Amino acid sequence: MRIFWRYGYASTSIQRLSDQLALHPGSLYGAFKNKRQLFMAALELYFERSSQSIRQALESGDSPLQGIRCFFGQLLDQIGDESSIKGCLMINTATELAEEAEDEALTRRLDEMFRSHERQFQHALVAAQASGELAKEKDPAALARFLLVGVRGLRLYGQTRPPRTELESVVEQLLSVLYR
């Protein structure tokens, strides 16, 4: 997972995997049908971990909206961390996916993953409405969509390593839509 994450699908050769994992190609093909299925397994693992990470962030605040604030704080930490692997595997895959032959199955699965993340935010927003933290007339689904567009934008924006204050101002503007 980490190797695909770092180098992308196309630039991750079996040889690179073999070297870094200290596993011979034959072992990889013994465990997985081919490179694509090995990648899909890595993507599934990434999805599970990211879902867990989002849940944890959303629950770490004193309230639903505070949880969302926490999430964005964590996101900026990740983006700003020099040593971390750049970007998000799901986003990188979505970009790389447009290339080459369109992989229908992978496209669909990736769409499901994205929507699952969006639903996590939607639930938090519904909870915020229930507790009176978020105005009743707001549309949780539309807001969740808006926030996730922001997440993807921030991740891409962070690729060129801007100062953290710039990203923080973007987050403030994003979250301002929740209030009022």
Next chain:
Amino acid sequence: MRIFWRYGYASTSIQRLSDQLALHPGSLYGAFKNKRQLFMAALELYFERSSQSIRQALESGDSPLQGIRCFFGQLLDQIGDESSIKGCLMINTATELAEEAEDEALTRRLDEMFRSHERQFQHALVAAQASGELAKEKDPAALARFLLVGVRGLRLYGQTRPPRTELESVVEQLLSVLYR
């Protein structure tokens, strides 16, 4: 440019270029030092055209803010167009760039390109302030940054081909930050 755009750097082989351009490899290497420089030339061309396209959109409205609305309208048209090449070459490159060996020169140039686009929006926002369309206390630089995060997010979000109405609601929420 179009071929790199469609397939990405890694998946665009010299042979593919040779086939689709009906030019033999030798001809390509006669005109360009290597694959990377050929790609950089393609990227420069894309940047020039995109800058022109943005300028045109921003000037097509009755006012600066209307110009920005026009831009987002065009953006949604592009994203929704099935026949169009998916995504944005600059964004795709930024994503692919994180992979493999970090290309310092390319990273810097790409950063300049993104900032140039951001400045185009900033100018429009300054003009909007001058004409009283945008509140004086707003920060044009911060707003431009926010809008471009939105653009990248929308482009990525559009990769999975959502209904246009969903994207339109995101654009409305983005633009709502300009008013009030």
Next chain:
DNA sequence: ACAATTATTGAACGATTGATCAATAACTGA
């Protein structure tokens, strides 16, 4: 402890990668 199953190994497969080069064709200015 031993037979049966599973993993690992190292070598190799054909195909494709980016890149080169002498030979040939096409164009150029005077």
Next chain:
DNA sequence: TCAGTTATTGATCAATCGTTCAATAATTGT
């Protein structure tokens, strides 16, 4: 028109790509 420059051609380079396989080693259940 013809010498001089530029472009195109087709073949080929070593390196790497994803993948396979028989042979060997390690692990398992009984």
